[in-house]
Amino acid sequence: MVDPATAPLSEVILRLLVAFGLGALLGLERERAESGGSFAGSRTFPLFALYGALVAGFYPAGFALSVAALVVPLSVAYVAKVWFEHDIGLTTLVAALLVVLLGALTMHSENGVVVAVVVGGATTVLLSAKDPIHEFVDRVDETERRATAKFVLVVLVVLPALPDRSLDALYGLNPRFVWLMVVFVTGLGFVAYVLGQVLGAERGIALTGLVGGFVSSTATTVSMAEKTTQNETLYHVCAFAVVTASIVMFPRALIEVAVVNPALLPSVAVPLGVMTVVGVIAAGVLYWRTASESDVEPDDLKNPFRLRPALAFGVIFAVVLLVSESANELFGSTGLYATAFLSGLADVDAMTLTLSTLAAEGAVSTEVATTGIVIAAIANTAVKAALAWVLGTRELGTLVAVVLGVVAASGLLLVVV
Structure with a gap:
């Protein structure tokens, strides 16, 4: 775990920038999505990532409690989205929690930064490919699904x-x-x-x-x-x-x-x-x-x-x-x-x-x-x-x-x- 108190300031800032960039990347994708933009988007996701990075870097002992505390407002926002928009999709909620963890990974170690970048990129691709993935699932018949299962x-x-x-x-x-x-x-x-x-x-x-x-x-x-x-x-x-x-x-x-x-x-x-x-x-x-x-x-x-x-x-x-x-x-x-x-x-x-x-x-x-x-x-x-x-x-x-x-x-x- 990187100790921000002893690590060079430039390294700490670089890791925070990586966290911010990953949050912004996923936030832009979620804002583009019709079901995600009203819940959290290009501004909220970078804040989630910085939240995870700062807590993991400066208050590691309280990271679990901090994530639990974040679940409360996220749950309230999700319930409101279901109530007003009648959209029960969990994708944006799960993506928000994942961004917090990715931000924390950037402060963990050099390998953590690499893993965060890879997972963040793969997640963005997965979220962006919503329509092709659903079309693929629709084209796969029951025999193919059973064979795969x-x-x-x-x-x-x-x-x-x-x-x-x-x-x-x-x-x-x-x-x-x-x-x-x-x-x-x-x-x-x-x-x-x-x-x-x-x-x-x-x-x-x-x-x-x-x-x-x-x-x-x-x-x-x-x-x-x-x-x-x-x-x-x-x-x-x-x-x-x-x-x-x-x-x-x-x-x-x-x-x-x-x-x-x-x-x-x-x-x-x-x-x-x-x-x-x-x-x-x-x-x-x-x-x-x-x-x-x-x-x-x-x-x-x-x-x-x-x-x-x-x-x-x-x-x-x-x-x-x-x-x-x-x-x-x-x-x-x-x-x-x-x-x-x-x-x-x-x-x-x-x-x-x-x-x-x-x-x-x-x-x-x-x-x-x-x-x-x-x-x-x-x-x-x-x-x-x-x-x-x-x-x-x-x-x-x-x-x-x-x-x-x-x-x-x-x-x-x-x-x-």
């Missing part, structure tokens, strides 16, 4: 209950780690799914590829291939979506490596980074050649918070982890590369997480892990090209095969050389 429930119940150690009955696997990777990968897909749903049907082809790449690049490829069979003139725009979805796989893999084994990231970033750059350039050329837009229909992208696919990925990840360890022990790096290729045909995430884990444990070298991840990415890229060729028109298959072939060759060249 079941998945979150299973995560909250199962994850803490799983033992966080290697079990002989599972051939040395750590069940909590396996399930944590399932949650992580599914979470990435859900973020992209929400973005696509919030932005609605007017999202363009660029977002089609980006969202599809995080949710399911395979599903995106199949969807685009089917579109070309319905309308052959769309092969350029559909090729762009397929290529974009395919190259999103590379930064997604880098995110997974960074989470599981940050020490491996510099080595993997070079080949996957080059493949991403080559793919972006190729996608840019395709976009330039594209004169129209095409959207993914709402049914093309499914909510990734589904229990059965999540369990399936968990099984795949566990099997790939065991097979990779055995192949490395029995056949060395050659056996591991073969496993990486076969695994990559179906899923890149499982192999990326597996090799990152093995490298972190010292079971394989950085070079072997990097090469295996690139091989898995190349194998999966080849599958996208094959799907476009088999399910789409000849023009789509040729264009996608050439572009993704160049992308794959650039990564292979780096790991071979």
Whole structure:
């Protein structure tokens, strides 16, 4: 906790200014909101933030009592708003209390300032996105809501209950780690799914590829291939979506490596980074050649918070982890590369997480892990090209095969050389 009596005056003033700025930011947003402006706005919220900062800084022992005292006038104002405006929304009331806590955080420590800024910014975005969020909720049907609820429930119940150690009955696997990777990968897909749903049907082809790449690049490829069979003139725009979805796989893999084994990231970033750059350039050329837009229909992208696919990925990840360890022990790096290729045909995430884990444990070298991840990415890229060729028109298959072939060759060249 910062002691204003001993801390430099400039530091104290700077922290108060941060608190004031956060209060003003949230106050401006609340005043813009029809339901919030009459309750508290651009003047009241900065005062709330300064109130919290001054009490926490100069009278920390009485902070709890001060917050309790503030609840009384806030409750009176809320009751008056309900009485006169017939608005029972609690958003502004809760935001006001949060601003007091954010102001107090700025006087707590340097980390407190950072947390206050991050939380304040995220809160502002959340409050500002009221209409898109409500529209998103309205578009999600009952089946999707149940799927999400079941998945979150299973995560909250199962994850803490799983033992966080290697079990002989599972051939040395750590069940909590396996399930944590399932949650992580599914979470990435859900973020992209929400973005696509919030932005609605007017999202363009660029977002089609980006969202599809995080949710399911395979599903995106199949969807685009089917579109070309319905309308052959769309092969350029559909090729762009397929290529974009395919190259999103590379930064997604880098995110997974960074989470599981940050020490491996510099080595993997070079080949996957080059493949991403080559793919972006190729996608840019395709976009330039594209004169129209095409959207993914709402049914093309499914909510990734589904229990059965999540369990399936968990099984795949566990099997790939065991097979990779055995192949490395029995056949060395050659056996591991073969496993990486076969695994990559179906899923890149499982192999990326597996090799990152093995490298972190010292079971394989950085070079072997990097090469295996690139091989898995190349194998999966080849599958996208094959799907476009088999399910789409000849023009789509040729264009996608050439572009993704160049992308794959650039990564292979780096790991071979």
